[in-house]
Amino acid sequence: MAIRSNWRVIMNLNIELDRQAKKPLYLQLSEQITREILSGSLKEGARLPAERKLAGLLGVNRSTVINAYRELEAGGYIVSHVGRGTEVVGRAGEKTDGFSWNEVLSGQGESLINPYSTAMSELLRQRDLVAMDSGIADPELYPFRDLAQIFREVLSAEGKTVLQHNCPQGLTSLRESLAELISLRDCEASPENLIVLNGSQQGLDLIARLLLEPGDAVITEQPTFLGAIDIFRSYGAKLIGIPLDGEGMMVDRLERVLSRVRPKLIYTIPTFQNPSGVTMSIERRRHLIDLACRYRVPVLEDDAYGLLNYGSPTPPPLASMDKSGIVIYLCTLSKILCPGLRLGWMAVPPEFARIVSAAKQLTDLHTNNLLQRAIDLYLRKGLLQQHLEGVKQTYILKRDTMLKTFEEYAPGGVSWNRPEGGFYIWASLPGAMSSVNLLQEAVKKKVSFVAGPVFYPNGEGANMLRLNFTHAPAGAIKHGIKTLCVVIRELQERNSRAGTVSRREFIPIV
Amino acid sequence: MAIRSNWRVIMNLNIELDRQAKKPLYLQLSEQITREILSGSLKEGARLPAERKLAGLLGVNRSTVINAYRELEAGGYIVSHVGRGTEVVGRAGEKTDGFSWNEVLSGQGESLINPYSTAMSELLRQRDLVAMDSGIADPELYPFRDLAQIFREVLSAEGKTVLQHNCPQGLTSLRESLAELISLRDCEASPENLIVLNGSQQGLDLIARLLLEPGDAVITEQPTFLGAIDIFRSYGAKLIGIPLDGEGMMVDRLERVLSRVRPKLIYTIPTFQNPSGVTMSIERRRHLIDLACRYRVPVLEDDAYGLLNYGSPTPPPLASMDKSGIVIYLCTLSKILCPGLRLGWMAVPPEFARIVSAAKQLTDLHTNNLLQRAIDLYLRKGLLQQHLEGVKQTYILKRDTMLKTFEEYAPGGVSWNRPEGGFYIWASLPGAMSSVNLLQEAVKKKVSFVAGPVFYPNGEGANMLRLNFTHAPAGAIKHGIKTLCVVIRELQERNSRAGTVSRREFIPIV
CATH class of the missing domain: 3.90.1150.10 (Aspartate Aminotransferase, domain 1)
Incomplete structure (x- = not known):
């Protein structure tokens, strides 16, 4: 049945051979069929009529069809199977098959074939x-009305400026509001330290990009955040997991690892950790910073959950205890407000901020300007608290x-x-x-x-x-x-x- | 004068030495000074009193102060200069200086020190x-009123869903609208081919990430878009520029290069090129695709300006002529609408779309949901045209x-x-x-x-x-x-x- 229907397709193609032309008939025939394959009229898997049959229909010698089919086969457009006839194999420009992307991937690309x-x-x-x-946060609690009102206000008040470019590091006014916000976590930061991100995942990516080479070691808690495992692995890093107990990362084990290995980064979620819910004790925080300084290994502190404390006061973040500028502080709106708007931020030492901004610019120029202005206004009105x-x-x-x-x-x-x-x-x-x-x-x-x-x-x-x-x-x-x-x-x-x-x-x- | 004021600081610190304690006096002294340095009360560059003077003030032997200063110097907290006295050198946790980020950068990081x-x-x-x-587009023409109205409509109609997560590839409905939009450029794409981006710069980054290893060659036009030069260089690529004439990239020169070098990517802006304004002829477009297929080098076509034609119809994009799935089509709202919202898109072969989506997820999960819904509505109303x-x-x-x-x-x-x-x-x-x-x-x-x-x-x-x-x-x-x-x-x-x-x-x- 398939052959019949494709047969009709061949007929509908209305092949016209010009016996007076200089071009040999078999070439005219193969070119016209090629055109139909490239245009998509003859689709992959379509069967061509048997040589004898097509020759009869077109009123040409069987050898003309045989030669035309040979041309097509040499060009990779058709293939002959014993018992199945002659089949169109694809619409490739020059090659038998379409371009194979899996063959040209970088190491990062390969790591993503099965993330x-x-x-x-x-x-x-x-x-x-x-x-x-x-x-994900409770969607019933998303402050939709407030946010919608804020967006309306920004659109009225700011006018066209929301449609303009902004600086890669982020809107200055928003960075001021974020500095204020993280002071709730005892972190002293100035707008110069802060980088606005499309969610904290982008922070992980930027830091990995700026610090990691394939084969570098990265310390994480074990267990740790899946998105961090994925990103560090995609940069070719070897992950070294340090076990947790009720007081967070077992920093004495970290010390043993650091005496043998020279990692490029320590990634930690010290407060209400994902997935374990555990909070690192103050003693361990101090010890961790001491070790980081002693072994000169930068620390990336993910504080996505730090503002969500349900009992006694939360220990101060590592960033607030860091005197050497060795700790990067990463946070996001996704857990405390809503995830779909994609807004996060990082506080980094001033010397490093310039390079992180350059990486942000390289990656996507800057974060959506309308969003930055809306979140700035939301924070300034004290609505987040x-x-x-x-x-x-x-x-x-x-x-x-x-x-x-x-x-x-x-x-x-x-x-x-x-x-x-x-x-x-x-x-x-x-x-x-x-x-x-x-x-x-x-x-x-x-x-x-x-x-x-x-x-x-x-x-x-x-x-x-x-x-x-x-x-x-x-x-x-x-x-x-x-x-x-x-x-x-x-x-x-x-x-x-x-x-x-x-x-x-x-x-x-x- | 400086010494005098710091002298007073030392006095204000109210150092208390306990002569009954087991701990030697010099250690008590050095620890108390360390604490003041770490807390920031004694700042970098502050001068400590001369040994003899402090000994007199505290009523201890001069050797006690000498030993305390030696401790502090060994710990990297102070340094003695002949003629300048003894100076606090920093607030580092353990080391003399703050952590030096430039020393731990990856190759990508180093490329960004002076982008x-x-x-x-x-x-x-x-x-x-x-x-x-x-x-940048003419800001006077930004359709602010229409966009503000659209955002208001989306916030009213969609409610909380705009605050939710979305799929990394992008909102399906927006991808349908974008497929419709690029059909104006004769590109056939389905939502499955499309990836929503935070502007086209993110597309350059994702493709570079997925294809390039340090040392890989990338072909560009010469001159070409600065943001592309930056991103490819940051991945360690060697750029090979092919000169332009009035018909675009001189593809015969490309052919000579391809016979010697095996690049990982051909980046081109064939239509109204940046910076040259030149448009590649149809013949060269065909030739370029043929070469790409023959040498199996993927092509990244940047069509940021393709919809902005001021005269005769624009030649079809490479992507519309590509039968092998070797061309990636990249576009953005920045040039045709406004730059500050950060929205772009890529059409890639379906096999590759899955990997690009995984990279997008890794990078920042997905693009702002509210923005995607607003642009979808804007396109569906025919307002862009x-x-x-x-x-x-x-x-x-x-x-x-x-x-x-x-x-x-x-x-x-x-x-x-x-x-x-x-x-x-x-x-x-x-x-x-x-x-x-x-x-x-x-x-x-x-x-x-x-x-x-x-x-x-x-x-x-x-x-x-x-x-x-x-x-x-x-x-x-x-x-x-x-x-x-x-x-x-x-x-x-x-x-x-x-x-x-x-x-x-x-x-x-x-």
């Missing part, structure tokens, strides 16, 4: 899950809902922590239960979370899971955790039966 | 110039003003072209006159342009200049070109006098 961060995402594409896999007060109350409730439900329903062997801020509870499964297996079962029951291994540069964390308590409504969280506990229990039972079976199997036959 | 693109910018910082150095019609009429007038003024006032030996679209007229100066020298003189008369050499990967173009006719008002353009012609004439006369002088000087004494 680490998409490893788990397929499983989580469903829309009707109780989404505890998220890293008001917003944070409300948000924190809700997140405390949701965290406590998650914790209480765990306390009530968790089977023995499950353990979890109680973060004093941020977005996540970090839990471990009993024995050798795999969080990836659990996720596969949980998703069937419409509950999601993130399985531990994606957060471990070395692929550990098989029995760990990250549970987000900010995104889903409190009722859904309660239901989600109950369901999860049921699934864990089922898996425990299944595993123990499987365990029995496998033990039986291995009883030697006597 | 190429800032070479000329210092000269052009003045605000009251007739700015013909710009690459309306806008373009008006803009083109104005730009034709301004171009013609620039051309006519040149015709009327240009001294002999100055030549210029007549671009059929875009933003720039490209002119050459008589003989060995340097455009950099001319610029220095022109700026004194409040007239600016861009001197040729910055556009040449190999530093040529000494007597070339780029003149923008879109940014300044027509009256200012007329005045600017007249002034420029006067300055050229003055320089000519000065040079010829200088020439006479120098000839005299070199007459041998007989």
